[in-house]
Every structure is written in C-alpha cells, then in structure tokens.
Amino acid sequence: MSNRDFALPKLSLRFFPIWQRHWLVWKKIAAPSILGHLADPVIYMLGLGYGLGSLLPTMGGMSYMAFLAAGTVCYSTMNSASFEALYSGFARMHEQRTWEAILNTPVSLDDVVLSEILWAATKSLMSGAAVLAVIWVLGLSHSLMSLWMIPLALLIGLAFASLGLIMTALAPAYDFFMYYFTLVITPMMLLCGVFFPVTQLPESMQAVAGVLPLTHAIDLARPLMGGAIPPQALLHIAVLLAYTLVAFYVSLVLFRRRLSR
Amino acid sequence: MNVVIRASGLQKSYGGQRVVDGLDLSIGKGECFGLLGPNGAGKTTTLRMLLGLIAPDAGTAMLLDLPVPQAAREARIRVGVVPQMDNLDPDFTVAENLLVYGRYFGLHDSEIEARIPALLEFASLTNKRNAKVPTLSGGMKRRLTLARALVNDPDVIFLDEPTTGLDPQARHLIWQRLRELTQQGKTLLLTTHFMDEAERLCHRLAVMDNGKLISQGSPRELIEQNIEPQVVEVFGETSGQWAGEHAAGYSQRFEVSGESVFCYVNDAQPLVAHLQGQSALRYLHRPANLEDVFLKLTGREMRE
Structure with a gap:
C-alpha cells in the first residue's frame, strides 16, 4: 500500500455521467424496482401496525401504526442504500467490470466511488419518498414537517451507502455480504427504535444503540412525522454526516488498494 | 519521429x-x-x-x-x-x-x-x-x-x-x-x-x-536478428532417434518437441536431400517466422 492510497478524495462533477448511467439502467427496470421499494416495508408496517398495534396502547404518545411509520421510512431507506451499495455495486465493480470500463476514460476512481454513493442515496430517496407517500395516503402523518423526511432519506442513504461500500471493497464474493446483513443491518433494524422505543432496552444495549446511525436517523424522523422539530437535531445530523464522511474515505482507501493491481 | x-x-x-x-x-x-x-x-x-x-x-x-x-x-x-x-x-x-x-x-x-x-x-x-x-x-x-x-x-x-x-x-x-x-x-x-x-x-x-x-x-x-532463415520440421515415430544421429550435422540449431524436430538452417538443401532418403520420416520445409523467434526467445515450456 502506498501513500497515494491514503490521499484525500479529489471530487469533481465527473461523477455525473456515471450517475446518469445508473439512472438509465434503473429506468429500464423501474416498475419492479418501485414495487420492491414499497412491498416489503408497507407489508411490515401494515401487518405489525394492525396486528400488534391493536394490542398496544399508544406508543410514545402516538398510535402504534404512526410510531411504526417513522421507523419504516428509515429502515427501508437504510435497506435500499445497503442493497444498492453491496450487491449492485459489487456487480458493477467485479461481475460486469463496469468500473474497469469507466476507469479507462478520463474519470478517476474517486469519481466512480462518489457516483456509487450518490446513486445508492438516490435509491434511498426514491424508497423513502415511496413509503412516505403510502403513509400520507393512509393518513398516518398530517404535518408538512414530514416533508423533511425527503432530505433526511437522502442523508440516511449517504451514510448507509458509504458504510456498505466498505463491505463491497472488502468482498471476495457475494456470500460475504451475509455477514454485514446478519451482523450489522438486522441488529440495527431491531435495536434502533424501528419497532419500539430504544428506552425499553437495558442500559447497556441502549448505549450500543446510541452510537448506531439508524438510532440517530429515527430520532430525527419520529418528531418530524409528528410535526415537531427534533430535539438535538444538529447532533443527529452531525452523527449521520460523520458516518458518511469517514466511511466514504475508508471505502475509497480500500478500493484504491483493491484496484491498484 | x-x-x-x-x-x-x-x-x-x-x-x-x-x-x-x-x-x-x-x-x-x-x-x-x-x-x-x-x-x-x-x-x-x-x-x-x-x-x-x-x-x-x-x-x-x-x-x-x-x-x-x-x-x-x-x-x-x-x-x-x-x-x-x-x-x-x-x-x-x-x-x-x-x-x-x-x-x-x-x-x-x-x-x-x-x-x-x-x-x-x-x-x-x-x-x-x-x-x-x-x-x-x-x-x-x-x-x-x-x-x-x-x-x-x-x-x-x-x-x-x-x-x-x-x-x-x-x-x-x-x-x-x-x-x-x-x-x-x-x-x-x-x-x-x-x-x-x-x-x-x-x-x-x-x-x-x-x-x-x-x-x-x-x-x-x-x-x-534472432533466427536462421529456413526451418525444416521433421515428423515421425523415429524422429527422436533420427535427431540424435543426424540433426546436428545438417542444421545450425535444432529442437525436439514430442515427435517433431525443428531444424533451423541457413541452407536447407543438404538436409532436404537427406530426408528424401528417409522413408519413415515426413518433413516440412518453410521460411522461419515470428513464432519460431517467439519460441526461441521465450522457450517451449508451458507457462502458468
């Protein structure tokens, strides 16, 4: 590994034609893709919301369904970015050699990695917006403040795309991603306040949940959906941005190493 | 340039x-x-x-x-x-x-x-x-x-x-x-x-x-620069034995590869005349090409 591998990212607008490429591919499979964004989270939300919600009193001062709605936007956003950065990113880097083709042009690896992150965040944005639309139609959120969920979905997407790309940079094959989903994504879904408040957990587990990015995303989302300004909003935004920037840099260093052969 | x-x-x-x-x-x-x-x-x-x-x-x-x-x-x-x-x-x-x-x-x-x-x-x-x-x-x-x-x-x-x-x-x-x-x-x-x-x-x-x-x-x-201008390839079951006895006498350089002998020569006439008398052997006389150069420079062994 050389010092060049550790250089700070050199970003440019040259990422944009790559983002356009991903968009053109997506447009060809838009229908199943949108269905995929919607089906899983909406079924979770409705199934648990009606099934479990009828047994529960209010949670955090709102109906269980409304409580779940904010969590659902966040975790479906997390999932979209993660799947895109891991499986689709790996396909483009390794299987289809799309990156290799692009790197032969006047586009650098830094631009390619940036485009992956922005594209995965775009998928998050689409997924978050789709779930939000269902929530509005079901009348689970009435506040215009919930429109802030859209930029939040982008921010969550950036953080999880960057984290996911670290795995992509390390992966020898697709199987490797099971570790990440089993050991990182699923625990976050269950511990970070999607289905119940983090305060229900024992203190030691609360401490763990407190450093995980999804907790901060949900701490922003739930008040916004209910029409309130989130307490400590700047802190939560800063944590998500920090995850994004650090993970982007780490993944870039790892990609430079991997592709310098 | x-x-x-x-x-x-x-x-x-x-x-x-x-x-x-x-x-x-x-x-x-x-x-x-x-x-x-x-x-x-x-x-x-x-x-x-x-x-x-x-x-x-x-x-x-x-x-x-x-x-x-x-x-x-x-x-x-x-x-x-x-x-x-x-x-x-x-x-x-x-x-x-x-x-x-x-x-x-x-x-x-x-x-x-x-x-x-x-x-x-x-x-x-x-x-x-x-x-x-x-x-x-x-x-x-x-x-x-x-x-x-x-x-x-x-x-x-x-x-x-x-x-x-x-x-x-x-x-x-x-x-x-x-x-x-x-x-x-x-x-x-x-x-x-x-x-x-x-x-x-x-x-x-x-x-x-x-x-x-x-x-x-x-x-x-x-x-x-790298090779004699003419090549005579000799084939046949007895080519190995033939090479041991005669190849050096008729060619500047020769290589045995399986049942083929590659003779690199400046003048092919004496070798061709000799081979016409060897009924058990077949031969091919041709000008040297790049493949001969390549094999001479990088060897005949398999790579990888």
Whole structure:
C-alpha cells in the first residue's frame, strides 16, 4: 500500500455521467424496482401496525401504526442504500467490470466511488419518498414537517451507502455480504427504535444503540412525522454526516488498494 | 519521429515478485506497435502503467507528452482502450453503450449522437443499433468494444489481446479495421500472443518475458536478428532417434518437441536431400517466422 492510497478524495462533477448511467439502467427496470421499494416495508408496517398495534396502547404518545411509520421510512431507506451499495455495486465493480470500463476514460476512481454513493442515496430517496407517500395516503402523518423526511432519506442513504461500500471493497464474493446483513443491518433494524422505543432496552444495549446511525436517523424522523422539530437535531445530523464522511474515505482507501493491481 | 508513448526504467512488483522489470519503450506517432509475450510476461501491467491506471514502483512514463500517472486524466481524454475482457454494459443497447461511454469523456449528447452512425458503420453494426448487448455474438461485442474506444476520436488506442477468443472471420474483420485506423494516422499499441496477428498488423514489435523486453524491431528484423532463415520440421515415430544421429550435422540449431524436430538452417538443401532418403520420416520445409523467434526467445515450456 502506498501513500497515494491514503490521499484525500479529489471530487469533481465527473461523477455525473456515471450517475446518469445508473439512472438509465434503473429506468429500464423501474416498475419492479418501485414495487420492491414499497412491498416489503408497507407489508411490515401494515401487518405489525394492525396486528400488534391493536394490542398496544399508544406508543410514545402516538398510535402504534404512526410510531411504526417513522421507523419504516428509515429502515427501508437504510435497506435500499445497503442493497444498492453491496450487491449492485459489487456487480458493477467485479461481475460486469463496469468500473474497469469507466476507469479507462478520463474519470478517476474517486469519481466512480462518489457516483456509487450518490446513486445508492438516490435509491434511498426514491424508497423513502415511496413509503412516505403510502403513509400520507393512509393518513398516518398530517404535518408538512414530514416533508423533511425527503432530505433526511437522502442523508440516511449517504451514510448507509458509504458504510456498505466498505463491505463491497472488502468482498471476495457475494456470500460475504451475509455477514454485514446478519451482523450489522438486522441488529440495527431491531435495536434502533424501528419497532419500539430504544428506552425499553437495558442500559447497556441502549448505549450500543446510541452510537448506531439508524438510532440517530429515527430520532430525527419520529418528531418530524409528528410535526415537531427534533430535539438535538444538529447532533443527529452531525452523527449521520460523520458516518458518511469517514466511511466514504475508508471505502475509497480500500478500493484504491483493491484496484491498484 | 514524434514520440507518443515513452517508458523509461518502468518497474512494478506485486507481493515481492517483479512483474515489470526496468522496461524502456518508445512508440512513434502513427505506429502500430505490438507487445508479444507468454501469459504472465507483464504485458497487461505494462499497458496499465502506460495508461496511468497504476503507478510504477520506479521509472517514468509519458503518454501524449503528459507524465502518467500524474496527468493521466488529461492524457486519457485523447486515448481509447479495448480491454482484454469485454466490459460492455449488458443492460444497454449497442447505441446506448456508445452514448453512455462518450459522456465519460465530457462529450455532449448531441456530439456523441452525431458520431454514432459512423462508429456503427465502422464496426459493421449499423443494423444492430438497437440490439441489446447479450444478444450479440463474440465478434460483434468485440467490434462494439472497438467502436466504443473510438467514441472520443482518440489519437492513441490501446488494445489488450483484441482478437482472443474470436473465430477466423471475426479476427480478419478486426484486423482490417485496425489497419484502417493505422492508415488514418492513429497510434496503436496492442498486446497479443498470436504471431500471425503481430506479423500482419504491427510495424514494430517487442518480445517481453519475465517483465523484460528481450528483443524489438520490425517483424522482418526480429526474424533476421534472432533466427536462421529456413526451418525444416521433421515428423515421425523415429524422429527422436533420427535427431540424435543426424540433426546436428545438417542444421545450425535444432529442437525436439514430442515427435517433431525443428531444424533451423541457413541452407536447407543438404538436409532436404537427406530426408528424401528417409522413408519413415515426413518433413516440412518453410521460411522461419515470428513464432519460431517467439519460441526461441521465450522457450517451449508451458507457462502458468
């Protein structure tokens, strides 16, 4: 590994034609893709919301369904970015050699990695917006403040795309991603306040949940959906941005190493 | 001569193994230059360093008067690359592949659209414009890859084994197109291990082995410098025994490979006359070619 591998990212607008490429591919499979964004989270939300919600009193001062709605936007956003950065990113880097083709042009690896992150965040944005639309139609959120969920979905997407790309940079094959989903994504879904408040957990587990990015995303989302300004909003935004920037840099260093052969 | 690609003392090691070892090279404008060598000789690593995709451990490289990898981005604006393995976009049509690739060079859509008909014509893919990549044959994919490498109208084209895996018809069409590019004044740097390809296309060749250039020159010079002008191949079950008794007496140099004996000679007449009296042996008398040079320089043992 050389010092060049550790250089700070050199970003440019040259990422944009790559983002356009991903968009053109997506447009060809838009229908199943949108269905995929919607089906899983909406079924979770409705199934648990009606099934479990009828047994529960209010949670955090709102109906269980409304409580779940904010969590659902966040975790479906997390999932979209993660799947895109891991499986689709790996396909483009390794299987289809799309990156290799692009790197032969006047586009650098830094631009390619940036485009992956922005594209995965775009998928998050689409997924978050789709779930939000269902929530509005079901009348689970009435506040215009919930429109802030859209930029939040982008921010969550950036953080999880960057984290996911670290795995992509390390992966020898697709199987490797099971570790990440089993050991990182699923625990976050269950511990970070999607289905119940983090305060229900024992203190030691609360401490763990407190450093995980999804907790901060949900701490922003739930008040916004209910029409309130989130307490400590700047802190939560800063944590998500920090995850994004650090993970982007780490993944870039790892990609430079991997592709310098 | 206007030098377009220059390497001096290029060196690259992977995991303690030196893959490219002090390589000097200079390629002039309009030349078709061939890099020959067995698998693992360091050809692809050399190309990647000259393109500025990887940094050498030592030495310097210039591409179109720009130092690489430092100014690789600027240099690659005027370079086209045909990679060893196809990396076309499988989700796109033929025309979409060209459009999307042209954008990476900062070209406007209208500019690329205007070039697409000529590129398709060049690649003989005009009637496949809207076909998806997975429906194309191997030869068509290769031609599309070549057309894609020309989307920015490059001055220099790098081709890494451009005809590997193609049938003879497809190879001949690619050769014809590469000759047209040379006639247009473009500089071509290609790697290959097909000697007939190198002999037909290249003005100059370099043979590479174990990371070093071991000989370079025009195809004719390589043959003249490295090998006797005539070859007599002797076949038959008793060829090994015959070689032990007679080959040294009739040839400057000979090699036994299985049941074949390759005799390299300056004058084939005495050997041919002798072989006419050997009813158990068959023989073939031919002029020496590049493959003989290649095998002499890099040995007959299998690689990898």
